[in-house]
Amino acid sequence: MLRLNRSPDRLAKSSEPHLQVQGVTYCYGNTAALTDINLTLYPGERVALIGPSGAGKSTLLKLLNGTLTPTTGTVSVLGVPLADPNPRRRRALQQQIGTVYQQFHLVENLRVIHNVNAGQLGRWPWYQALWSLVWPQGIETARQALARVGLPDKLYSRTDRLSGGEQQRVAIARILVQDPAILLADEPISNLDPARSHEVMTLLTHCGQGKTLIMSLHALEFAQTYCERLVGLREGKIFFDGLVTAITPQQITQLYRLEP
Template sequence: MGPRASGGIFTLQNAYKSFGESEVLKDLSFCIEAGERVAVIGPSGAGKTTLFRLLSAVLKPTSGQVTTLGRDTRRLRGRALHRLRRDIGVLYQNDNLIPHLRVVHNVLMGRLGDWSLARALVSLFWPQELHRAKAALQQVELAEKLWCMPGELSGGQQQRVAIARLIVQQPRVMLADEPVSQLDIRLGREIIELLCSIATSLGNTLLVNLHTLELLHGNFERVIALRSGQIFWQGPPSAITRELLQELYGAEYRAMHLDDVPLEQRA
């Protein structure tokens, strides 16, 4: 299985990530404990998506250490790496569903980490463990869409199907990379609240790369702000000030209409 390391669900120690001459992440050190709900924010090009890829062991650090679920990701290969990824559920902003497969098949893809290749192939014709797909879709209030094609669903419904797939997967941690950036604020709030509810019911750790700052309050315990590949600030949503956002986002501040974002009132 590879060496274990102590610490939280995620522990970064002086982690760097470069692509050629471009240094995308620089000297990141922080820890995320089991059960935390953390939002990651920052301007375009801050390195948020690259950070999520490091945490999910899709990428390995150029230097420093990234420990995920007690494993040093640099040292993992083969089956050990596969088992680690099995315990990490990832939700993206788009391309979540395979368009030519019905909803039931997309949901059951959450079981691929546990099935043999033969069983996965059989499931394309005769869906295996159908009860799991039905129960998961019931949880996201889409039970009637079991046999639909993804193209028949709205954007918000497609994200709910992707969340149903996570429910079926039963991961230990969920990473959502800008999952609501293409939805309006009402649907975005529904998806974020659903993710938080699922994380609570599964006893999971949840990290969300969030572009819509209106959704921070009431959903997350901690915010990590990245700028130019480094940690610019971290703390509770209630500690975020207008001045902090102006400094963090710079030229993007006005383009994102952050003057209109209500800030949480501190007691």
């Protein structure tokens, strides 16, 4: 494993890390998907998670948003361990993490506004959330978010009538409304053509301003264009971790090489 120097100005700020992964190992049954991962992300960083298929990128993201709990080690968000046994506190923490998926995971037979509002459900009391299904709440917030992703007129469309690119933008609007401190994206563009990929990446990096952004990507050129830090994963271990400018083409080739 090669550890490269982190950008000096961030160290100078010495702010609290947004995300901290300490000695995390995760096993599916007896197979270890990730071994001894250490990773620290500071506010405002844009990190691309790259590596061959099966390296553990998705698993790592699932550990970061609390879908999975590490077998050993801890994941801390904003300085607090994510594995809080108190569901209320854990939910409050999870509201600070937004995730965008390759398959969007929208509720397809609801209207767009409800899918966008899903981002703020965590902040609403339950009766407001239920009432909103009958009489939509937070319309202005939703409209603004949709305008930012370029779908201002789709507020009341049925989600399954939208194209793939539009659905991904609805998913981003949901994150905008959620306004988390940390943004995760799992292969956000692998279902889209190059033009739409650029659109979505621009949106993600724009929304992510001031937030910590970490996304897994297969397309290397996108990683290099839109992110400033690359984390290479190979066989469940961190292979390299450093600024885009510091990673050599040899390291990339090594990361993706076929033979062990």
